[in-house]
Amino acid sequence: MREMVKGSNVALAALSENAGSVIAGLSWVSPTGDGDADVSVLLLDANGKVRSDGDFYFYNNPVAADGSVQLLGKTPSENGDEDRISFDLTAVSPGIDRIVVAASRYDGAGFGELEDLKVTLADAGGDNLLSFAIDDAGTVSAIIFGELYRRGDEWKFRAVGQGYDCGLAGLATDFGVDIEDDAAAEEALSGSEGNEQTDTTAPTPAAEPQPRAILNSVPTPRPAAEEGGPRKKSARPRTAKKKVTLPKVAQKSLADNDSWTQARLFPVSALKSDRDREMRATSVLLSVMAQVPEFGRRLTAAFGAPAGRMETFTEVTLPHGDTPRRPDGVIRVERAGKLWTALVETKTNGNDLKPDQVQAYMDIAARRGYEAVITLSNDVALEGSPLVDVKIDRRRKHKVALWHLSWAEVTYQAQMLIRHEGVADKTHAWLLRELLHYLQHDNSGCHGFQNMGSAWVPVRNGINDETLSQGDPRALDVVESWERLIRQICLSLGGELGQKVLPVQRAKRGTDPKARRGRLADQLCLDGRLPAELRIEGAPGTLTVSADLRTSKLRTSIEIPAPEQGYPLTWAKRLIRRLTEAPADLHIETLVEGEPGGPRGTLERLRPEPADLLPRNNATQITGFRLSLFKGMGSSRGNAESGFIRSVDDAVHRFYTTVVVHLDHPTPRRASSKEPAETR
Known part of the structure; x- marks a missing residue:
């Protein structure tokens, strides 16, 4: 050389x-x-x-x-x-x-x-x-x-x-x-x-x-x-400050016809029952965690596990009175002669965790000196609202922590490593790609939050016939399911973009999460709406999602502030040019100071006449613009719960990919009053 x-x-x-x-x-x-x-x-x-x-x-x-x-x-x-x-x-x-x-x-x-x-x-x-x-x-x-x-x-x-x-x-x-x-x-x-x-x-x-x-x-x-x-x-x-990961071009297949299925490290074709799915998903995940240190560390660091040599096991048998228990898996991490151990209980395909099972594993972990019990399911845990209520014996000197992972979080961490941050070893990268393919396959049962719960249909019916009263516990169940759905959408969108996407909870700092959800449930009974806000790193504003259960309409929108300098007509023309590739039915509304609303219209109508966005009174100050897309809730396929979840997920992804990505990031005007405190 x-x-x-x-x-x-x-x-x-x-x-x-x-x-x-x-x-x-x-x-x-x-x-x-x-x-x-x-x-x-x-x-x-x-x-x-x-x-x-x-x-x-x-x-x-x-x-x-x-x-x-x-x-x-x-x-x-x-x-x-x-x-x-x-x-x-x-x-x-x-x-x-x-x-x-x-x-x-x-x-x-x-x-x-x-x-x-x-x-x-x-x-x-x-x-x-x-x-x-x-x-x-x-x-x-x-x-x-x-x-x-x-x-x-x-x-x-x-x-x-x-x-x-x-x-x-x-x-x-x-x-x-x-x-x-x-x-x-x-x-x-x-x-x-x-x-x-x-x-x-x-x-x-x-x-x-x-x-x-x-x-x-x-x-x-x-x-x-x-x-x-x-x-x-x-x-x-x-x-040029952040690298964009482009999708790979599909290579031409050497198969004789399109019906052939490519061989995979983790096959899903043989999965026939929920038990098969749970066993396969647990084994696949734990084996990749042990073989790809970056990935295993990502999933366990938040649970207190040290950075060390990890070993994982499945279908272990542990004594528990007259009936031995078989948790789905065990994680053991060794560092400097010290051992950190956790039991793993897995559910797939939307199945709920069983409180008696989790309680038994907590007791076993306490007796054997294990540090944690980790539950893994399609559901998303919320602050102040545990998925499983367990009793902890305060008399025991050894404390056991109960943690929860959703399959959406596992998929998110795999996406961030393999698609956006990179993995140093070729074999590790291949293992993560195979894991990601498995998790996203229709037959794996690892698709994340899938059901709005048993209260969803009665609450929708009660809103439609105006029989739902404030204080109804079913409204609170729906609000919690809505928050879980929004958190899962944040993980899904963040994994695709390689950026942080977080739900915004507008409440005073220190407010009890249950009290905040209670107020949202009361508001749902009054106006029939489920609101949410998403903060996307790099976006010019907060993405708002609103599900109106009375009209069965979803609204996704974003408010962008007016630039500090320039002329209103220039702002309007520049905005319309940026939205050349956006849907024709995009609604644009001008926000004016001191008034509830300004001029508005669809993008299709405003393209030839951007000046229609300007108020007739030239002295009126424009503070920004609101962009919105509307979509029907639910789907003719599947049940009402899964159809609603699909429609919300599709609406958010469509709004971001067709509208938000085309927007400028203008310097906002100086606010005249303080905004409410935000907690995440």
């Missing part, structure tokens, strides 16, 4: 006869364990510029249509992770003279905080061709590791090691990529309607720093424009 120094170059043909396709690997080591960077590739013409933003490949644009470039993501290596990029040099357009390979960091982080920065190049056969180490990175936030360039009919590699102080935005701008500065664009919109401003100032390499505004965003690549044709206005840039 050729060891390169800064500025040196080499012909690929001199290193391998199989260099038509190569794989570049960029790697680094973080002493703190939490540092990382993102790779990017730019295709340059003879002038040293991109032909269009489509020649810029990064995490939001990872694959070239012609297959010449493909960002493969992170792969476990000896010292950590290695970002790999595949190049098919035979497919590179003749108009491309140079391919730049770079990496960048964000939030003020520099490459000097990382160690062992290195780029390697391997041929199609997997043989390493060359290596180039960078040992003088300094404080720069972006670095060009190297570049592939043409010399006649052959390709060569040059070790560059050039740093930039302005991050990926500055690096991209230097090579002709259009960057939209959000602050400048907002200022331009304030002065004229519909005009957008882009910043094309080229950055200066770190060796020759000059004053310039550091941009906080990078562009969403646009398709290459035809030569000589009008240049298409760039789309709004997507923030």
